[in-house]
Amino acid sequence: MIISNGYGVSCVTVVMNYRNGLRFLQTRKRSEGEKMIIRWMRSKIKWRKQLKRWHCKNKHNHCEIQSYFDMDKVTIGNFSYGMINAHIYENEAEHLQIGSFCSIAENVHFVFAEHNYKRFSTFPFDEYVINKKEHNSTKGPIVIEDDVWIGMNCTILSGVTIHRGAIIGAGTVVTKDVPPYAIYANGKVIKYRFEQEIIDKLMKIDYNKLTKELIEKNIDYIKKELTEDFWESELYQSLVD
Secondary structure, three states: OEEOOOOOOOOEEOOOOHHHHHHHHHOOOOOHHHHHHHHHHHHHHHHHHHHHHHHHHOOOOEEEEOOOOOHHHEEEOOOOEEEEEEEOOOOOOOOEEEOOOOEEOOOOEEEOOEOOOOOOOOOOHHHHHHOOOOOOEOOOOEEEOOOOEEOOOOEEEOOOEEOOOOEEOOOOEEOOOEOOOEEEEOOEEEEEOOOHHHHHHHOOOOHHHOOHHHHHHOHHHHOOOOOHHHHHOHHHHHHHO
């Protein structure tokens, strides 16, 4: 495969794959353009390792990543889907927990670091002046419980829990906890999905019991709007027993 460095210098023959190409380049005197290609190859290899580790850890869900972060600080339940943009740094209190059957739309960001506004300046002097690692503050873990739907372009800040069954409207910045089965947008609860009596019954469901086999068996029933006969159904009984 021939890769052009884009700067008018000679092309480099890369044999077999990134690794072989990288070994080839490292055995000879390199131009600036070739050095750039080596950096690009190394970044590709590093990213492939990151993706491989992510997929091995998350075979039970459909979530993807598009940036580097500490994957040990992220746990996701069964079947949840979406792009995980987790802004995680090095504070021990940072952790992102996402439950099962969650729907995460595009461009949703989970932000952990905060600037200390009680100092005379919010500027991170250590990082950008002293050239040492900044110790960011955070309000703690972000918890997304089961069956939560987060709309496009939302930002979830540290210390927040979005409780089971909640819906977050597109473009919302979530700075405080959201109650179960609430529809939340523009910093407030717009309404609840169901009456409190129904919410109490739904809170008894154990989503760990909602297996693929049970879903396939009851898919037509699951896709129906909620009615009174649901509480007596075999599906509901199997999820609360």
